[in-house]
Amino acid sequence: MNDSNQVVDSTPAPFSFPPDSGTTPEPCVILSFDVEEHYRIEAASHLSFSPEVKAQYAARVGPVTRWILEQLGERDIKATFFIVGELAKNDPGLVRDIHSAGHEVASHGWDHRRILAMTPGEFREDLRCSVDLLQQITGEAVCGYRAPTFSVVQHTTWAIDILAESGLLYDSSIYPVCHDRYGIPDAPCSPFLVEGPGGGRILELPPATLRIGGMNLPVGGGGYFRLLPTLFLKWGIRQSFRHGDPAVATLYFHPWEFDPGQPRLPLQGLSHVRTYSGIRRGRRRLVALLDEGHFGRAADIARRIDGAKCSTYPRTLSSEIVLNYQ
Numbered sequence: 001m002n003d004s005n006q007v008v009d010s011t012p013a014p015f016s017f018p019p020d021s022g023t024t025p026e027p028c029v030i031l032s033f034d035v036e037e038h039y040r041i042e043a044a045s046h047l048s049f050s051p052e053v054k055a056q057y058a059a060r061v062g063p064v065t066r067w068i069l070e071q072l073g074e075r076d077i078k079a080t081f082f083i084v085g086e087l088a089k090n091d092p093g094l095v096r097d098i099h100s101a102g103h104e105v106a107s108h109g110w111d112h113r114r115i116l117a118m119t120p121g122e123f124r125e126d127l128r129c130s131v132d133l134l135q136q137i138t139g140e141a142v143c144g145y146r147a148p149t150f151s152v153v154q155h156t157t158w159a160i161d162i163l164a165e166s167g168l169l170y171d172s173s174i175y176p177v178c179h180d181r182y183g184i185p186d187a188p189c190s191p192f193l194v195e196g197p198g199g200g201r202i203l204e205l206p207p208a209t210l211r212i213g214g215m216n217l218p219v220g221g222g223g224y225f226r227l228l229p230t231l232f233l234k235w236g237i238r239q240s241f242r243h244g245d246p247a248v249a250t251l252y253f254h255p256w257e258f259d260p261g262q263p264r265l266p267l268q269g270l271s272h273v274r275t276y277s278g279i280r281r282g283r284r285r286l287v288a289l290l291d292e293g294h295f296g297r298a299a300d301i302a303r304r305i306d307g308a309k310c311s312t313y314p315r316t317l318s319s320e321i322v323l324n325y326q
């Protein structure tokens with residue numbers, strides 16, 4: 001799957017995936033959606049909203065998520081939906097629709113509080129409540145978690161121990177980039193085994209990046225998908241195919257990014273640009289991407305990965321031999 005002869009990928013080439021020419025290649029691009037109300041975004045965390053405004057936004061999540069489900073259904077694509085617990089509590093029918101369409105339901109925390117804002121005890125409870133509720137709604141075990149705003153960072157790696165003890169199959173909360181709000185820049189860019197300070201280990205599925213000039217650009221979704229030409233995202237996926245071990249890329253989007261008619265939040269400056277640039281072309285871009293690729297659910301792809309053969313973070317784990325991870 002990897003082109004090990006090519007070490008430096010310096011020029012974008014025509015894009016196609018999956019990379020194998022076989023007739024039935026396994027999907028190796030994880031397609032994921034973080035399902036949350038529009039006002040939960042980190043850029044709006046300093047604002048307060050009336051119950052009426054919250055209800056106005058909450059009412060928009062179902063229709064736009066069902067639009068995504070339609071697009072996926074037409075193409076027989078299965079994806080992973082990381083869902084906020086409070087939203088699931090208020091709209092369990094949406095969770096059931098996602099699940100009954102064959103998609104994976106995973107946790108995006110209870111109320112979209114970043115891990116940075118929680119104590120370990122609060123995080124353990126937040127995770128437990130969100131997982132329990134989703135399992136009650138779908139009747140199926142939750143396998144994965146993504147922290148709000150990728151908030152597993154250097155000083156919240158204690159969360160890894162809690163995720164590991166929870167018995168989840170994977171986490172997708174570490175963005176291996178340098179960013180003002182999140183990121184562990186020196187973490188591996190393809191799936192890796194991460195160890196917390198207490199020795200707990202879990203498979204980590206980092207969002208796709210593009211390595212240029214010695215830096216990892218965050219191209220795996222969100223605002224970067226709307227702000228940058230799509231070729232950067234495709235270039236990042238292609239790098240994952242060529243150099244990643246395992247050769248897996250993870251993409252992430254939010255339903256609100258495909259809701260062009262949404263009332264705009266009173267955001268200023270860079271936050272406004274990051275949140276709303278490209279919103280009008282979001283649907284068109286997503287549909288074009290779905291037409292080009294071969295995608296899969298995070299849990300399915302995680303089960304194919306041999307954690308004992310992955311790279312690790314930290315580079316040296318507390319014991320040298322990683323035994324029977326899976």
Ligand SMILES: [Zn+2]
Pocket residue numbers: 034036108112147148149
């Ligand atoms: Zn989120």
